[in-house]
Amino acid sequence: MPIRIAFANQKGGVGKSTICTQVAFQLAIKEKKKVLVVDMDAQGNTTTVLLKGQELTGTRTVQLFDENLDKVEATETEYGIDLIGSPKNDREGYDAESLPISAALVPRSNLERIWDQYDYVLIDCPPSLGRKLLSALNATKYVLCPVKLSGFAVDGLEGLFMTIFDVKEQINHELEVLGILINEYDQSAAHNKALAGVKEAMDDMVFDNYLRHRPPLDSATMEGEPIWRVRNGKRAAEEMQAVVKEMIKRIKKIESGN
Ligand SMILES: Nc1ncnc2c1ncn2[C@@H]1O[C@H](COP(=O)(O)OP(=O)(O)OP(=O)(O)O)[C@@H](O)[C@H]1O
Ligand SMILES: [Mg+2]
Numbered sequence: 001m002p003i004r005i006a007f008a009n010q011k012g013g014v015g016k017s018t019i020c021t022q023v024a025f026q027l028a029i030k031e032k033k034k035v036l037v038v039d040m041d042a043q044g045n046t047t048t049v050l051l052k053g054q055e056l057t058g059t060r061t062v063q064l065f066d067e068n069l070d071k072v073e074a075t076e077t078e079y080g081i082d083l084i085g086s087p088k089n090d091r092e093g094y095d096a097e098s099l100p101i102s103a104a105l106v107p108r109s110n111l112e113r114i115w116d117q118y119d120y121v122l123i124d125c126p127p128s129l130g131r132k133l134l135s136a137l138n139a140t141k142y143v144l145c146p147v148k149l150s151g152f153a154v155d156g157l158e159g160l161f162m163t164i165f166d167v168k169e170q171i172n173h174e175l176e177v178l179g180i181l182i183n184e185y186d187q188s189a190a191h192n193k194a195l196a197g198v199k200e201a202m203d204d205m206v207f208d209n210y211l212r213h214r215p216p217l218d219s220a221t222m223e224g225e226p227i228w229r230v231r232n233g234k235r236a237a238e239e240m241q242a243v244v245k246e247m248i249k250r251i252k253k254i255e256s257g258n
Contacts, residue, residue, distance in 0.1 A: 042093030047085030
């Protein structure tokens with residue numbers, strides 16, 4: 001079974017898609033792993049980054065909600081990463097939020113039909129606590145929560161964790177929080193205060209490594225490129241690599257039962 005990780009936070013703009021795509025590049029290109037990315041967000045940002053103008057020929061994310069789907073087929077993208085994606089601002093994808101709760105269980109069974117081909121399945125989640133997040137939490141084993149530090153960071157995490165624990169208790173018992181990844185940390189007094197609050201609430205959940213505000217990450221997103229191939233991307237690439245290393249270490253620790 002592949003290692004499955006969902007990148008989730010109901011708050012918008014915290015770096016879910018950026019981190020999901022850069023982790024995918026790192027695992028696929030540097031670690032030579034077979035990676036499937038599932039873009040659960042109807043905004044389609046991750047899809048746009050990975051496709052780089054190529055057509056989405058395979059299964060679209062919204063089709064994963066179809067119990068009678070004939071065939072599940074990923075679209076192969078430039079760097080060998082396979083994608084089940086959402087066309088930009090997919091109206092049908094947004095409509096999936098109004099499906100009955102039971103429909104949120106269907107994407108997992110469709111993904112199970114192909115996921116044994118992969119080492120990793122990475123799921124980018126939308127900024128809401130709706131059906132698509134539920135379907136991602138049902139399909140994944142691990143959840144990684146990117147967070148931007150603010151006075152409200154802890155409140156947002158509490159809402160997300162309540163959802164995660166409900167899903168774990170009721171529908172997906174294997175679900176595990178891999179950790180909270182601080183994004184755009186600037187070491188200011190305000191950030192340090194917010195970070196102290198997050199650590200007080202959930203200390204060992206917080207990744208030791210963090211990402212700083214690095215404009216090349218924005219360029220990487222716009223160019224659909226791995227961060228280490230973008231101009232001035234060296235520092236961001238080092239930070240991202242450290243994050244991936246810690247992510248793998250955390251997974252190994254959980255899998256070995258320590
Ligand atoms: N560490 C960083 N340094 C600089 N820019 C960043 C960083 N992390 C994310 N960004 C930028 O911030 C913006 C929001 O990031 P991103 O789209 O990844 O967030 P998101 O959580 O996926 O948003 P949404 O909830 O809308 O899906 C993007 O323009 C991205 O390039
Ligand atoms: Mg996003």
